[in-house]
Amino acid sequence: MGGLLSSKRFSLAAAIFVVVALALLPLAAMLARSFFVNGSISLDNYTETLGRARVWGLLLNSLALAGNTTLVAGTVGVGLAIGAVKSAIPFRSAIVSIFCLPLLFPPYVLANGWFQILGRQGLVSRWFGDPIAVVTSGLLFGLPGGVLVLSTALLPVVMLLSIASLSSVNPSLEDAARLSCGWSRVLKSVTLPLAQPGILLSLVLTFLLALGELSAPSFLRLDVFPIESFTQFTAFYNAGAATAAAFPFAAGALLLLLGVRKWTGAGDYHFRWTHSQSSSMSLGGFEPWIAAAVLTVAATTVILPCAALVHRGLSITAITTAWDRAADSMAWSLLYGALAATAITVFGFFLGYASQRRSIRGAGLISLLTLMLFALPGTLIGIGLVTGWNRPSLVWLYAGPATLIAGLVMQYAAIGERGIASTMAQVAPSLEEAAEIAGASWFRRVWVILVPLLRPSLLAVWLLAFVLCLRDTSLSLLLSPPGRDPLTARTMTLMANGSQELISALCLFSIVLPSIPVMLGVYASRSGRRL
Amino acid sequence: MIELAQVTKSHGLRLVLDGFDLTIRSGERVVLSGPSGCGKTTVLRLIAGLLAPDQGTVSLNGQLASRDGRILIPPERRAIGYVFQDLALWPHLTVLENVEFPLKARGVDQKARSSQVSEMLSLVQLQSFAQAYPSSLSGGEQQRVAIARALVARPSFVLMDEPLSNLDEDLRTSLGNCILDLHKRLAFALVYVTHNRDEILQFDGRTIWLGKSKPKANAEL
Numbered sequence: 001m002g003g004l005l006s007s008k009r010f011s012l013a014a015a016i017f018v019v020v021a022l023a024l025l026p027l028a029a030m031l032a033r034s035f036f037v038n039g040s041i042s043l044d045n046y047t048e049t050l051g052r053a054r055v056w057g058l059l060l061n062s063l064a065l066a067g068n069t070t071l072v073a074g075t076v077g078v079g080l081a082i083g084a085v086k087s088a089i090p091f092r093s094a095i096v097s098i099f100c101l102p103l104l105f106p107p108y109v110l111a112n113g114w115f116q117i118l119g120r121q122g123l124v125s126r127w128f129g130d131p132i133a134v135v136t137s138g139l140l141f142g143l144p145g146g147v148l149v150l151s152t153a154l155l156p157v158v159m160l161l162s163i164a165s166l167s168s169v170n171p172s173l174e175d176a177a178r179l180s181c182g183w184s185r186v187l188k189s190v191t192l193p194l195a196q197p198g199i200l201l202s203l204v205l206t207f208l209l210a211l212g213e214l215s216a217p218s219f220l221r222l223d224v225f226p227i228e229s230f231t232q233f234t235a236f237y238n239a240g241a242a243t244a245a246a247f248p249f250a251a252g253a254l255l256l257l258l259g260v261r262k263w264t265g266a267g268d269y270h271f272r273w274t275h276s277q278s279s280s281m282s283l284g285g286f287e288p289w290i291a292a293a294v295l296t297v298a299a300t301t302v303i304l305p306c307a308a309l310v311h312r313g314l315s316i317t318a319i320t321t322a323w324d325r326a327a328d329s330m331a332w333s334l335l336y337g338a339l340a341a342t343a344i345t346v347f348g349f350f351l352g353y354a355s356q357r358r359s360i361r362g363a364g365l366i367s368l369l370t371l372m373l374f375a376l377p378g379t380l381i382g383i384g385l386v387t388g389w390n391r392p393s394l395v396w397l398y399a400g401p402a403t404l405i406a407g408l409v410m411q412y413a414a415i416g417e418r419g420i421a422s423t424m425a426q427v428a429p430s431l432e433e434a435a436e437i438a439g440a441s442w443f444r445r446v447w448v449i450l451v452p453l454l455r456p457s458l459l460a461v462w463l464l465a466f467v468l469c470l471r472d473t474s475l476s477l478l479l480s481p482p483g484r485d486p487l488t489a490r491t492m493t494l495m496a497n498g499s500q501e502l503i504s505a506l507c508l509f510s511i512v513l514p515s516i517p518v519m520l521g522v523y524a525s526r527s528g529r530r531l
Numbered sequence: 532m533i534e535l536a537q538v539t540k541s542h543g544l545r546l547v548l549d550g551f552d553l554t555i556r557s558g559e560r561v562v563l564s565g566p567s568g569c570g571k572t573t574v575l576r577l578i579a580g581l582l583a584p585d586q587g588t589v590s591l592n593g594q595l596a597s598r599d600g601r602i603l604i605p606p607e608r609r610a611i612g613y614v615f616q617d618l619a620l621w622p623h624l625t626v627l628e629n630v631e632f633p634l635k636a637r638g639v640d641q642k643a644r645s646s647q648v649s650e651m652l653s654l655v656q657l658q659s660f661a662q663a664y665p666s667s668l669s670g671g672e673q674q675r676v677a678i679a680r681a682l683v684a685r686p687s688f689v690l691m692d693e694p695l696s697n698l699d700e701d702l703r704t705s706l707g708n709c710i711l712d713l714h715k716r717l718a719f720a721l722v723y724v725t726h727n728r729d730e731i732l733q734f735d736g737r738t739i740w741l742g743k744s745k746p747k748a749n750a751e752l
Contacts, residue, residue: 170617170619172615172616172617172619173619173620173621173622175576175579175581175606175613175615175619176613176615176619176620176621176680177621177632177636178581178605178606178607179579179606179607179609179611179612179613179633180607180632180633180636180637180684181607181636181637182605182607185636189621189632189636190621193623194621194622194623282602
């Protein structure tokens with residue numbers, strides 16, 4: 001049963017080994033290589049890269065972009081989450097759904113949408129004249145534009161994680177406080193402190209994702225660190241300098257996540273409680289007005305840029321040209337996304353099981369590793385994989401899509417691991433133990449007991465991983481096999497010299513492509529619930 | 532005095548209370564009993580102002596507190612103590628902070644707060660646990676923290692929702708006696724929910740039986 005080489009331990013250890021080897025070996029090889037120059041050990045890559053004043057300027061730009069994005073997305077996202085969970089504002093589901101839409105497509109879609117409005121030849125220029133458009137264009141191609149685009153793109157991360165944290169606060173803890181004080185104090189003293197671990201994690205993830213984002217800053221021509229790292233690698237093929245430019249991020253990400261883990265670890269509250277009926281926060285009869293105001297903000301920040309893309313790109317000529325240029329890349333996107341999502345779900349199952357049930361020594365570190373990989377810039381993972389896999393003996397593997405799929409699995413393994421672990425926590429170990437006592441083997445227990453119980457969660461994990469892989473840009477740009485690049489990489493490439501109509505049409509494809517499986521998934525889940 | 536008049540309350544499609552009347556006088560001890568799902572907790576939540584009646588009225592000391600789906604006096608202004616079934620102790624606050632919270636929220640000054648909290652902790656014999664977190668306490672100790680928190684602001688009415696249901700028999704009897712002692716000393720009106728026959732006998736007050744289908748006015752046991 002608990003033998004050293006039992007099939008259970010073996011399969012869990014194999015899954016952990018594959019992900020660790022896939023993730024850590026290339027990164028370790030890349031780090032090691034950055035300390036060699038012309039075959040001898042040297043710190044030149046670091047002294048040259050980090051010794052340049054420009055690099056520090058880029059670092060400050062990146063920190064300003066990520067900090068402001070976190071501030072805006074954090075304030076709005078947590079506020080929306082409180083409203084969604086604790087108030088009786090009408091149209092809450094619609095509001096949350098609209099704000100979540102940017103999760104479906106890459107941030108450059110929003111950047112391009114705003115460009116069609118605020119750019120020099122955009123709608124503002126047509127409506128209000130060139131002088132105004134010069135000002136709005138200047139704002140868009142600067143820090144305010146970057147913050148607007150990234151905070152809209154990353155707001156769903158803060159909002160959804162905060163909603164999950166706030167929903168997990170036992171309502172009777174709030175009711176107990178309601179007997180002594182009003183809602184504002186209840187939120188300050190009870191709800192937010194208890195939801196703090198999830199909210200803090202969402203803010204740190206937002207900061208790290210904004211710090212590592214490549215596509216939107218590249219479109220908006222912002223001088224930030226990931227672009228420097230990407231340029232060093234793609235333009236000069238200087239992996240050492242690229243690593244030196246990127247590793248401060250990796251170290252920062254690890255330190256931040258360790259900090260959050262240490263901070264929230266102390267508040268790992270396990271307390272017996274039952275759900276009671278929750279009373280909702282009264283907003284003094286202003287609920288309809290607040291809903292109208294929030295819907296207006298949602299329409300302005302999310303729907304308006306998408307509508308501008310429709311306005312510019314929805315013509316027969318533009319759509320036909322875009323189809324001719326990118327139909328094959330959409331098929332590749334779907335194939336790579338499906339393969340990577342399946343691998344993420346399978347590995348996620350074993351990793352989630354191992355970390356939740358603590359079945360293997362050191363399994364508690366799995367979630368930290370996958371979370372760190374999720375927060376790392378895609379450019380860093382991509383460079384790591386190129387450095388590690390680009391060898392004559394591996395050319396058969398490197399020349400195909402395997403490197404890209406491996407990169408996607410590394411980057412998004414956290415979705416599988418966390419998604420499965422959180423559902424696994426609700427499955428009583430006794431269900432599995434009963435099957436074990438009845439004589440079922442480990443794989444039979446997985447197939448007959450766990451998989452059916454976790455089916456909704458497995459499907460949700462697959463769908464989310466699929467969408468994230470479809471919208472990925474950094475890994476696609478670095479790791480796509482020649483001539484078989486996915487839609488995001490093809491769009492980014494065509495942005496350099498394609499017409500505005502073509503790019504807008506491609507952006508519309510980027511919106512539609514992930515929306516179809518998501519709508520099918522939502523429909524399937526609702527039909528399932530009705531049954 | 533608490534007065535519920537012709538109160539109707541549904542949870543979704545399920546009618547829990549239908550034309551329910553109840554009057555509780557100051558200092559009185561009332562035991563609410565009945566099978567699961569008969570509306571015992573709902574009655575307490577209506578009194579506390581955590582729920583509004585769909586129809587009917589709830590009055591406190593002659594003042595209209597809730598009426599026909601509207602809460603006119605919010606929970607924090609009803610001066611009610613409540614021991615929840617799951618105790619609802621705030622896990623991120625120490626015992627002292629849990630007990631101190633109702634006073635702090637009402638703006639009681641530091642000196643008065645310390646003396647009231649320390650008096651209450653000594654009444655429930657928890658002085659030595661003041662700096663402990665609830666998760667480190669035993670079930671009985673947690674129960675006493677919840678009672679201390681409900682009583683510290685000296686409310687006129689205290690509602691207890693099966694507070695002893697998860698304890699063994701000996702501990703239930705001794706904590707039951709502790710509650711009765713506090714009730715005598717502090718002279719609050721006590722509404723005590725239980726479905727345990729021994730507790731009904733131990734509390735020996737006016738017992739209201741809520742039937743499974745339609746609880747009717749003052750259906751005494």
